[in-house]
Amino acid sequence: MRRKLAAGNWKMNGLSAQLSEVEALCAAHPDPKVDLLIAPPATLISSMVVTASDHPLAVAGQDCHAQESGAHTGDISAAMLKDAGASHVILGHSERREDHGESDDDVRSKARTALAAGLKVVICIGETLEEREAANTLDIIAGQLAGSLPDVLTGENTIIAYEPIWAIGTGKVPTMGQIGEVHDYIRSKLEIRYGEGVGLSIRLLYGGSVKPSNAAEIFAVSNVDGALVGGASLKADDFSGIIKALE
Numbered sequence: 444m445r446r447k448l449a450a451g452n453w454k455m456n457g458l459s460a461q462l463s464e465v466e467a468l469c470a471a472h473p474d475p476k477v478d479l480l481i482a483p484p485a486t487l488i489s490s491m492v493v494t495a496s497d498h499p500l501a502v503a504g505q506d507c508h509a510q511e512s513g514a515h516t517g518d519i520s521a522a523m524l525k526d527a528g529a530s531h532v533i534l535g536h537s538e539r540r541e542d543h544g545e546s547d548d549d550v551r552s553k554a555r556t557a558l559a560a561g562l563k564v565v566i567c568i569g570e571t572l573e574e575r576e577a578a579n580t581l582d583i584i585a586g587q588l589a590g591s592l593p594d595v596l597t598g599e600n601t602i603i604a605y606e607p608i609w610a611i612g613t614g615k616v617p618t619m620g621q622i623g624e625v626h627d628y629i630r631s632k633l634e635i636r637y638g639e640g641v642g643l644s645i646r647l648l649y650g651g652s653v654k655p656s657n658a659a660e661i662f663a664v665s666n667v668d669g670a671l672v673g674g675a676s677l678k679a680d681d682f683s684g685i686i687k688a689l690e
């Protein structure tokens with residue numbers, strides 16, 4: 444049985460004052476029936492870990508380098524995230540792929556390094572609007588799965604987030620049929636590559652303009668095990684509404 448997961452991605456948002464939102468969130472969900480995860484900017488990881496220390500809220504990095512350490516000014520290693528108290532790292536977000544030219548190979552290398560450092564990985568995949576309109580979505584998803592996922596993973600240490608790029612931060616959401624088609628497809632691909640046991644145990648998140656108002660409908664779709672939430676994770680009230688829809 445896959446436990447549901449509500450994950451928030453703060454992106455390049457959040458100063459220390461915003462930790463009050465995390466306090467409010469923890470107070471609103473003292474005993475959540477789902478797993479909770481927030482990926483703040485790297486500057487807030489340590490303090491968010493302290494803020495959440497008495498609550499079942501896990502903290503994630505938003506990226507890490509593929510190398511364990513070295514001359515990579517401005518980058519952050521998997522070991523540094525772990526040392527700061529993070530348990531997870533998001534990899535291959537479309538904004539990393541777009542802004543930093545990250546390829547599937549890069550994402551797979553980062554995932555290997557992160558897993559070796561003891562982090563759990565949230566690997567993001569998703570198609571552009573052009574790819575969807577050209578009816579290439581499933582081929583794109585297949586390619587990203589094949590290229591971005593390491594050969595060895597488990598349902599315990601890996602989560603996959605399907606995030607259609609055209610739905611991120613736009614207020615546009617695919618139809619429930621479109622979400623279900625992709626999630627079912629991802630599930631079948633995982634079962635083929637990793638075997639039924641592992642394939643069925645990996646959690647699949649949907650991401651892209653999830654809000655309290657649409658969360659329940661999205662969470663009712665087959666093979667949707669939770670959400671990766673951007674904008675609506677910044678405010679405790681909004682994220683709380685999404686968590687309640689998942690519970």
Ligand code: PEP
Nearest residue numbers: 611612650651652673674
């Ligand atoms: C995201 O950035 O992963 C995301 C899903 O953003 P939003 O919820 O704002 O669309």
